[in-house]
Amino acid sequence: MLQINIIRQDVARVKEKLAVKNFSGVELVDQIIALDDARKALQFELETLQSQVNSHSKTIGQLIAKGQKEEAENAKKIVANYKLQTGALNVKLAETEKLLQYELVKLPNLPSDKVPPGKTPEDNVVMREGGAKPHLPEQALPHWDLIKKYDIIDFETGAKITGSGFPLYKGQGARLQRALVQYFLDYNIAAGYTEYLPPFMVNEASAYGTGQLPDKEGQMYYMPADNFYMIPTSEVPLTNIYRDEIIKEENLPVKMTAYSPCFRREAGSFGKDVRGLNRLHQFEKVEIVQLAHPGKSYEMLEEMVAHVEKLLVSLELPYRILKLCGGDMGFTSALTYDFEVYSAAQERWLEVSSVSNFEAYQANRAKIRFKDQNGKNQLLHTLNGSSLALPRIVACLLENNQQQNHIALPEVLHAYFGSDKIA
Known part of the structure; x- marks a missing residue:
């Protein structure tokens, strides 16, 4: 606010x-x-x-x-x-x-001076690209066919259990999910982030504190009997750990990471662009959150961008980093960088992470403050990023690394997965 x-x-x-x-x-x-x-x-x-x-x-x-x-x-x-x-x-x-x-609360956050003008995703600025796009054989399959070939994700049974957009991972598919989550958490912890396992439901005050309410009320799963909301990302409970708290300045920045399932209604989503793993109602994600001194938050933002970039490099995926234009930014963000990976079988870029600085917008709503050297309480700055969201990462790992009779996995996942391939 x-x-x-x-x-x-x-x-x-x-x-x-x-x-x-x-x-x-x-x-x-x-x-x-x-x-x-x-x-x-x-x-x-x-x-x-x-x-x-x-x-x-x-x-x-x-x-x-x-x-x-x-x-x-x-x-x-x-x-x-x-x-x-x-x-x-x-x-x-x-x-x-x-x-x-x-x-x-109806006013969005003000964009940083660094935000480029523009109205649509086409106006976003590509900051840099990395990795090499693979050359796939003529008979290459999109991930929704590959998951059937290797029997690792079952959309039909997931739909029977719950509904469309709730996949059932099994066998090597479930193991790959677990491997990615563990690797992402270990990577973040090694960079100084403290791991949390937060509640996957939050109350109204928490959803309000990070700006999901009232802006994204229609996108959240709501339980009226308890007035609880299923989290759209672990950013919400992580940030709210410090709601109504005053932090000592010498303890900044506070760096947190968490795994969680994420729940999003995604009302109105349909068509080929949301097929398979491209858009789901429930998916897994590892998040990073920082509470930073206002004078250092943009330095921390660049640090988080570099952190996510190195993670994508380790997965050997072609990627690009975009600076979002004003019209494509989120309601609460002051500056956002999006990460996209290239889906070789679909021949298009897929967003896998957003890293944002919210400046004091969330902190003002959630009353998260620090005591400065003069003993005065000041609003701090909040930042968050995906590190990483799993569905589209999995889609690109499957598509980009498909071989005739198996899917090769990047070296960094071999120990976590227990094999160098899905076969």
Whole structure:
């Protein structure tokens, strides 16, 4: 959530930044300023009345001490009237503050100055590419055919158990999932991230804290009986570990990693571009999250980008890194880099990771702060990234490494998988 003082400092700049994100409700900024003006006016009126109450209350005591009972009774009536007005003002102030917060959360995060302009994914900027695209034989198969050939993932039985988009991994497919998760976690831990195994359901306050609510309410699986949400990513519980907490500055950055299944409704998703593992309602992912000092968060962002890049290099997959344009960025992000790997059988790039700096946007919502050297509480910056999401990684490992009678696996996975190939 944007801080009201940041908005008021330069309203024109805020509107310009929102335009970079192609936010259509820029007029909301003026409504928020008007609500904040009303809040300030009510606060001033309330403080003035309270001052009058305090002054007359003091006078009552002096009048009683002097034996001026009639005057004291008149003063009491004035104080009682002031208190009635104060009560009504408190109610009105609370309503105005609630409405102000309700409107504030509708504003997306402001994009960094580093964000390129643009409206669609075609306007994203390719920062660099790595790895070599494989040359597949003419009879090469897409992953949805390969998983049937090697009997490693069963979409039909998954659909019978639950529904479309809930695959059943079995045999070597289940083992590959486990191998990838363990490798990704070990890789992150070696880089200084502390491993967590968080709850896979969160309450409303947690979903609000990281910005899933109210922006992505329709994409989350919701359990109304308990008011719980299935997590779309472990970013949500990891970040909320520190909700309403004050961290010592010397303990920054806080670096966390976790494996979790991820649940996303993906309403309206259909067609060949979401076939097979390309888009699922349940999938596995390993996440990295950092809580950083505001002065160092962009340094940490570049560190996280390099971290994910080295992970893809170790998997021997062709990849590219994109800097997202304003129109393709997420609601809460200030700057996002996307990682894509090349699917040789599908002949297209597939997103496998997003690494983002949210600056103080999430921290303001979740009230995550640090105490600076002057003893003052400050909002810190939050960052997160996929390291990595499994489905499309698996799709590309299968497609790009297919041989006549087996699928070769990158060397780094041999010990984790217990073999050098799927056969």
